[in-house]
Amino acid sequence: MTRKVMIVEDESLIAIDLKFMLEDNGYEVVAQANNGETAIELAFLHKPQLILMDIKMPKLDGLKASKIIEQQLGIPVLFISAYSEKELLLYMKQDNILGYVMKPFSEKKCVACA
Ligand SMILES: [Mg+2]
Secondary structure, eight states, X not given: OOOEEEEXXXXXXHHHHHHHHHHHTTOEEEEEESSHHHHXXXXXXXXXXXXXXXXXXXXXXXXXXXXXXXXXXXXXXXXXXXXXXXXXXXXXXXXXXXXXXXXXXXXOOOGGGO
């Protein structure tokens, strides 16, 4: 089961919200980044099992960062974004892309897991 996750999101309130949700549900947030460049560095350093990645970010966007992470590390990426364009769908064809969650997102508790 996936436990170690990394959050990559440039909007700090969304990142904090997501961190609490994940920790509440038993995930360990091993790293957080607010741009694609830092995301790549931290992915190498912490080797998370899953990356939750925003798309529109400064320096290097989530699409480009995920491509590099896929090539170098093969870590699966789940996009969190309000941005759903053709470009995103093309990148979704990368092997490591799990899919995407649209913002604003909300927590859905698993009743059977409680
Ligand atoms: Mg953003």
